[in-house]
Amino acid sequence: MRVFVTGGAGFIGSHVSRVLLGQGHQVTVLDNLSRGRRELVPESAAFIEADLADEAATEQALRGHDAVIHLANFLEVSVSVERPVAFAENNIVNSVRLLEAMRRAGVGRIVFSSSATVYGVPKRLPLREDDPLGVQANPYGATKVAVETFLGVYHQLHGFDCILLRYFNPYGPNELCDPETHAVPSIVRAALEEKPIPLYWQGEQVRDYIYVEDLARAHANVLEAKGLQVFNVGTDVGTKVTDVVETVSRILGRPLPIDDLGERPGDVAASYASSEKLREATGWRPQVNLEEGLRRTIEHYRERLGIAG
Numbered sequence: 541m542r543v544f545v546t547g548g549a550g551f552i553g554s555h556v557s558r559v560l561l562g563q564g565h566q567v568t569v570l571d572n573l574s575r576g577r578r579e580l581v582p583e584s585a586a587f588i589e590a591d592l593a594d595e596a597a598t599e600q601a602l603r604g605h606d607a608v609i610h611l612a613n614f615l616e617v618s619v620s621v622e623r624p625v626a627f628a629e630n631n632i633v634n635s636v637r638l639l640e641a642m643r644r645a646g647v648g649r650i651v652f653s654s655s656a657t658v659y660g661v662p663k664r665l666p667l668r669e670d671d672p673l674g675v676q677a678n679p680y681g682a683t684k685v686a687v688e689t690f691l692g693v694y695h696q697l698h699g700f701d702c703i704l705l706r707y708f709n710p711y712g713p714n715e716l717c718d719p720e721t722h723a724v725p726s727i728v729r730a731a732l733e734e735k736p737i738p739l740y741w742q743g744e745q746v747r748d749y750i751y752v753e754d755l756a757r758a759h760a761n762v763l764e765a766k767g768l769q770v771f772n773v774g775t776d777v778g779t780k781v782t783d784v785v786e787t788v789s790r791i792l793g794r795p796l797p798i799d800d801l802g803e804r805p806g807d808v809a810a811s812y813a814s815s816e817k818l819r820e821a822t823g824w825r826p827q828v829n830l831e832e833g834l835r836r837t838i839e840h841y842r843e844r845l846g847i848a849g
């Protein structure tokens with residue numbers, strides 16, 4: 541297939557592009573490099589530096605593609621609280637611009653990078669796709685719900701095939717958050733730099749850490765899915781943040797001192813997925829366990845930070 545990856549110079553997009561190329565697909569990456577880095581785009585992918593706000597340029601670039609994987613969003617939750625309008629514009633309005641450009645270019649298939657955040661505070665665990673969406677605690681989550689809703693509209697009105705992937709907690713090489721708010725890169729960086737590990741809630745929160753290459757493969761698995769479908773992408777395993785710290789400590793072979801940051805309002809205590817639906821529909825399964833994923837992540841950050849092993 542000829543696949544158009546928005547945000548393909550970013551963390552998840554760089555892995556998605558590589559997986560698709562490895563499976564023989566052709567890949568075009570569109571990214572404005574506001575966050576992404578050109579060198580993360582695989583050499584055999586075509587690259588277009590453009591902003592989704594430029595609907596005409598997107599339409600032109602889209603012609604001849606069979607499917608879109610849409611990852612170009614802003615994602616730092618704390619920034620979304622300070623800049624809700626920027627988030628609404630980039631994540632919601634630019635996504636609708638993309639959908640309009642697709643309609644005009646005759647491309648009617650899209651896979652969207654949604655998030656477990658749409659469930660709000662879970663009423664039961666593991667979370668399943670038919671669980672109700674929750675009240676959103678921040679503008680970022682609201683943008684994901686809004687884009688999911690628009691995808692439903694394009695499915696109803698224009699017959700688009702729309703696949704909503706709700707990611708749980710991706711981690712691995714190439715993560716680019718600034719400020720760094722995600723647990724795994726914060727823990728790994730602090731550990732390698734021999735600083736105390738910053739922990740909220742004393743690390744008691746439970747999350748579902750999905751290695752980024754496993755997540756990337758899920759996109760390839762749903763490329764040909766039809767209709768309007770929602771899939772969780774997680775491991776079905778709830779892991780405490782303290783378990784991540786202990787695993788990193790074991791890999792590095794030394795104890796890790798903690799910086800207790802207290803409580804952080806708005807955080808969900810526990811969240812993990814049932815990915816049974818994706819497994820049954822496509823045969824997808826995660827292949828990289830937490831220990832192996834953390835080893836690879838540590839290697840990546842060692843190189844990136846220039847810290848010898």
Ligand SMILES: NC(=O)c1ccc[n+]([C@@H]2O[C@H](COP(=O)([O-])OP(=O)(O)OC[C@H]3O[C@@H](n4cnc5c(N)ncnc54)[C@H](O)[C@@H]3O)[C@@H](O)[C@H]2O)c1
Nearest residue numbers: 547549550551552571572574575576591592612613653655
């Ligand atoms: N990383 C996570 O933990 C996580 C969790 C759930 C969902 N997601 C979603 O996955 C997607 C990808 O996330 P990521 O972690 O790879 O983020 P990222 O910031 O590394 O990648 C996003 C890319 O989109 C590009 N971009 C942003 N706005 C653009 C625009 N208007 N035009 C063109 N390019 C634009 C950025 O330059 C960047 O390269 C996002 O939709 C995010 O909300 C991420």
